[in-house]
């Protein structure tokens with residue numbers, strides 16, 4: 001093992017109640033909102049082919065013109081309670097909200113920069129009404145924060161000269177001040193979701209970032225911080241030089257999902273996902289494949305079946321309203337969650353062999369297994385293999401618990417469960433109540 005001063009400071013999953021709640025959330029909402037929502041992926045009548053929240057980096061976007069969007073930020077249709085209600089109706093149990101994306105525009109009235117809502121026509125704090133609205137809806141809040149800040153004069157992609165070093169020292173102090181400010185102004189926040197930490201300048205700050213993480217955890221005991229925040233002294237990110245996870249959960253699953261339990265290395269993790277291929281901020285022209293609610297429900301079930309959470313992104317428009325396609329998807333997912341959330345909330349890896357019909361989840365500490373079905377076998381028989389000494393006490397449809405299902409042991413510890421779901425067009429859940437084999 002390599003001796004590390006700034007590697008991971010804990011091996012294995014956190015066992016405290018705050019992290020156990022996070023682990024059981026299953027489904028979350030991501031909100032990407034900021035000045036980039038105003039152009040919505042378009043400038044001077046031309047569409048930007050990249051992700052809308054990165055439009056400032058487009059060579060056809062004059063930087064002063066982008067930076068002046070602060071004077072157009074006046075989201076007259078912003079309604080924090082409506083955003084929280086959409087998340088609630090979808091069945092999300094936590095939300096991750098951008099406080100500051102890479103462009104440096106702060107959705108809170110930070111006293112460490114003038115590039116905030118306070119100096120926009122809107123003037124008012126956006127974060128406080130959002131944190132309060134989601135908290136009132138019973139949805140935990142995680143604050144997204146981009147370390148990379150294109151607006152701050154001290155930011156550097158790398159530190160090559162003494163001048164770079166002096167400038168970056170000022171930037172580090174600014175970053176620390178903003179993070180302490182956020183934790184102080186929004187004490188209800190359960191965690192921080194860091195982004196923009198890939199540049200060499202930040203990767204070289206192992207000691208500073210380690211000490212800053214310790215300061216934040218001391219200020220806010222139980223704070224949840226992912227693997228993306230800091231690198232160890234050898235520049236290793238997400239996993240330190242001894243291959244131990246940095247932070248409390250793995251943040252590497254951005255727009256992708258693990259395929260097997262081996263891929264997650266026994267860690268907590270979340271998958272953050274866009275509805276189109278790759279748009280986090282509002283883009284007027286959603287191009288390419290737009291995921292359906294069934295696809296998104298399958299991704300949620302797959303994530304939970306592998307011990308993670310699925311966090312679906314919404315990109316509100318510049319005026320603060322949510323686009324119709326996003327509202328419709330949230331309602332469709334919510335309709336399914338209202339019937340089937342027992343297979344998602346406080347569930348995790350079942351340990352069972354993957355079968356063709358879909359994904360299995362297991363309620364933590366209760367002998368209940370959920371077979372979340374996406375592919376209906378023409379035989380009507382759903383194969384499941386149980387560990388030795390485990391038998392099926394009872395099986396039924398989660399949507400109709402009076403419909404007890406026929407179970408046949410076809411081989412030792414291998415069963416067929418026979419089910420004919422009422423609807424063949426939507427995923428459904430078969431429940432197995434298990435018992436010790438006599």
Ligand SMILES: C[C@@H]1N[C@@H](C#Cc2ccccc2)[C@H](O)[C@@H]1O
Nearest residue numbers: 032051053054101195254272280
């Ligand atoms: C959560 C997501 N991370 C951000 C990014 C990125 C990125 C940066 C470099 C190369 C590829 C992707 C996106 O803008 C969004 O905030």
